[in-house]
Amino acid sequence: MSKAIFIFYMLSCEKLSVTLGANKTHILDEVTASFKTGAMNAVIGPSGCGKTTLVKSMLGLLPHTGTVRIEGDPVEDSADLLGHVAFAPQFSIAHPQLTVEEVLGYSLDLCVLDAGVKAERLASILDRIGLLDRRNTRVSSLSGGQLRRLGLGLELVGDPAGMVCDEVTSGLDPLSEDQILEMLIKLRDDRGKTFICIIHNLAKLDYFDWITVVFKGAVVFQGSLDELKAYFEIPDALHLYDVLNRREVSAWRAKWAEHLPRSDVPEEVPGSGKPSRIAMPGAIGQVGTLLKRRSLLFIRDRGYWMLTLGITLGFPFLVAIFALDGLPELRGLAMSSEGGFFEQLEDNLRFRIDALETASLVTGLILFQVILLTLIGSNNGAREIAGERVLYEKERFSGVQPVAYATSKLIFTSGIALLQGLWMAVFVKYVCDFPGPFVPQALILMLSCVSMTMVCLGFSALLGSEDKASLISVYLVGFQLPLSGVVLALPEALVWLCRPLINAYWGWAGYFGSMISTRFYDAYRLESSEYIPTPLISGSVLLIHCVIGAALVFWGCQQKRSI
Amino acid sequence: MWKRYVSISLGLGGSIASVLGQGVATTSPSYVAPAAQPTQIASQVPTGGMLESNTFLEMSDRVFNPNSDSLDFEEGSFNWKGRSFNLADQRAFRARFERFLLSTPSKESAEYAALMREIMDRLSVANSNNDETIQETWQLLFVAGEFDQDGGNSVVVANQVFNAWRIRKESRGTAMSQIELEELRRNQQEVVANRERMIRKLKERRERETSVETRKESAEAEGEGEIAGEAAFRALDLAETEAKLTALEARAAATGLQAKLQFQSQIVAFLTQRRFQHALLLSGFYQLLFKGSHQQLEVNSDELSAFFPNSDLSFTVDTLSYVSREAINDIDTGVEAITVAYNEGRKLVALERMQEIFFLGEYMPELDTISVVARREFLDLYRGMLEARELAEAKDYASVLEQAKKLGAIARDFPESRVIASVESAMSMSDMAVFAASQYRNIGEIDKAREELRNAIEIWPSNPSIRDFQRETTQLATAGSQGERVFDDLMARNDFRGIYERRMELGFGLAADTERKPQLMAVIDQVAKVDMLIAQARELDKQGERYAAWELLETARKIDSDDAPMNRALAELAPRVANFIGAVDKAQKHEANGEYAAALSAYMIAQDIYPASRICRIGIEVSANGLMRALAAENVVD
């Protein structure tokens, strides 16, 4: 087909195949289809025939083979579709705690740079989706239909030329269904938008200009409703599936293959709405928006912030319990031997025992602090990304940059972690009266918390499910103690194999190292000549952990997950 | 304890011998006095040695004195029931006693005894005696006189009787008047009433008479009761009769009175000579011859007073015969007692009684009833006791013990164990004194040693330990004279151990050497210290503290590095503390060279081996000080 023809097809594919699983079952088998610009395209077919797969793979949301073109240009990546085609998933993905206006507002903030445009669009979208009077209602309070409309509204934020709607009307009452379809038509008429809708309700086919029938992984018909009726020899579309089932897919394919060649001259189509290329905010702008939104969500999520506050404040108490009277006084050992030989031996022994006990207590407390902070960190990071992955994927499709997203997450969680670490340092220092310089100790503790947060955030980004990420994070926390080698002696070979990776060790070492001029350090050193890294080294290592964590986050955000 | 000390002159064995000899000589008088003063001895209890020897002597005196208490040889008298016999010569008595014990009763003596019995029976008042029988009896006396035992006394009796007869024949004439006088006197007895008057009269009369008679009458006058009465009578009679007799005597030269007097005096003589049988015989004849009358004794009042010192009997012939009979009875009883005691084994008691009885009844045939066996045993006992006494006096304790054993074997009641205990105690006392003397001698306190030795000798002169002591002292004295040379020699060679081994002799020899003695003491002290350290080290080593032991030996080595036992001990220990020694040696070398830092290191190594080391502690201190000083000097220079 010539390019000229293609212009009339917003979206098309050639020999598109999607396989799944190890035995390579074809979900889509060399499908060739095209969708008209500025038209209401419907994609129908029995359940499990591959409608959603076709559409998603064309959007680049699923791996596929074959060519996909948008207005004639081949699509390499879903990013190519940005601004051209939006995707409205079946269930709207919006934070329940935000209001309709906020949801749309933030979405606009992420996609539109110009404030004026944003304001105008907001009003326009609200109006269009008919939620103007519900602008201040929380998403959690919306009805099903309203939610669908909001979903559509969210997709209109980027003012795309076309929109793919995945069963937007399914499950709604007929009135709502009609409302939505009406809305779509209005958009088509007013703005010349193209819609590709996957629908189940065959009764509403009359809303649609172009119908694509998918049957068992193959496109078996594309055309208008009338053409469909004629093709399938059915009085109305309701009989379609029965008729389909009478024949094998191969027969239908064959039939369609015969029918496929059509007139070169396409119908008159209204000029495709040129997608208005408005400036999108840069990554930094997006970061800011995301942070704002996250902060708002944090405040609004009572349960979450109470938990966070609880552990932030509570954990230092746990540490303090073991040293409510402050750290024990350590009697010193005389430098020069004045007393008799056996007196000296006795003194020596007494001192050694005292020293060991004290050293044990102090290192234990420090390690306890650090491990609690790692626990806090894991709590910060584990669910952060994995918990809203779908939304992220959707927003990413809408134009949110992974870097921005990752950065915003990193900043947000780290900020909390820093405060938590600082609070732990302050509290323990002044309640338990830990000696040593405050600044290095605080820095180390903050770094401990932050680095763990980032690493767990990384897991959150890398792992698909919230639960998995949570589990891995908890395991990681669990291994901090034994693999640190502070309390339990590791075999020589494993010590420096594990330690670099054990956050708690560096936190402990850095904190303890800061106490080098204190009697507690000396007490520890009495029996142990083991290398203790300086606070500087420990901090550096923790920083490296942060970097690794951040890298994991970026990498994870970079990964595509199915919506 | 030893208050009196005997001094010994040093270096001469001869002087010791003289002391010993002197000791012997001084013992006899020295202990008699204490023996006589038991109270004094008691108050001198603290003077141990002397008391013991005195006690022994007392005891020995008592134990070994065979003489009966009754026989007081000092005053030469034999006391028997308040009557004392003169014991002119104790030696002679002893000899006779022993002879008696040695003798065997012969047939002869039995015959003599029978004969005497017969004679006495014939003289008995129960017999109706006429002149003829008297004559026969008188003839028997001559038969008796032939026996040795008789001692011719029967003949004396016979002579007296004959004399009396002769005189009587001569004074027949006077006999009637004498008889009449006698009857008269008798009548007068009834007349006399007032005794006191009589006594007074008697007194007055006696004052006019001879002093002898006065004494007798005053003695008689002090008597009481019927005895006084009779005495008064007697006195009166006597006075009158005497007057008569005197008158009669004036008439005739040899009168019956004279015969009587002679008779009487002979009887008394027999009594005092303990010839009781003959006294009885004579008094028997007297009764017969001077029938009833003239019983009163008129003669030998002195003798009689001596004979009856406590008695106020008026002496008649009856009295004398009574006394004789009493004596004879006593002798009989005594012999019985002796036999009984002997049979019971209480021979000591028997011996004592034997002596008494012998003295009393020496001439009595009853003594022959004592068996020969008994006699011999008594003799053995007697002699043995005498001998033991001699030995005790000579303080030959060993022999005394032997003797005591023998005597104990003979007589059951001989206090053998007491003797043994006493002897042994005395012997040990002497030994202790010798020991003390040797100790004093060894440490050079010669005066004290002398005192002790004197004590020892005094107690037991023949103590063999004294000989040993003497020998030892001689040796030491010999050595002592060489002492100086030996000492100097050893000192020159620094052979302190050698000096120590000879310390006894050297101590003895150098006791008076004011220059060498302190040196000797110092050396002894030093070596003793080393020995003590060695012993302590050995003990520590046993406990497993070998390093501590080595340190002690090191200390000893500093005192005397050439001491052989110390070096031996060191050599034994060294392999087991080699590492420590090596370190210390190294350290000390460095220290000596002034390399204090190196010395410190080495000392520390040593101290790590043995943390309680004194040597290391001091070494570290010294080295550290040295080092600091050196650094200070450097500092100043810088």
Place this chain on the structure above:
Amino acid sequence: MFAPTQSKNGKAVPILIGVIAFIVLIAAVVFLKGGRFAKLEALPVAQYLEGPTDFLGNEYALKAQIDSQLKWDKAIGRLVAVNVESGRHRLPVFVPAKIEQNLQTGQRYEMHVRVETGGLIYVEALRKY
């Protein structure tokens, strides 16, 4: 027409960052462990004890724990017995007065030492570890 307004953040980059970071981490740890006086040779304690004067003038690194103070002089410094980390022995070291640091029994120090006259171990500098 299609003008991407964001830079491509490929998958490769984060991985690369991560790996490099890890390597850097290990390297940093290993390197920094070295200690301040790493360029100095360690004092050969056994040989030194054999002959202290064999090492006169040489400079070494010594890691030891303070055992006791033998002597102190305000103007000069202090003589301290230390337990050498590597061996079982004790050594006397001299810390001059100019090093104003509190020394307590049990503390561990890394010392820069020089062997002075007579075999004295003179401490030039020390760092607590």
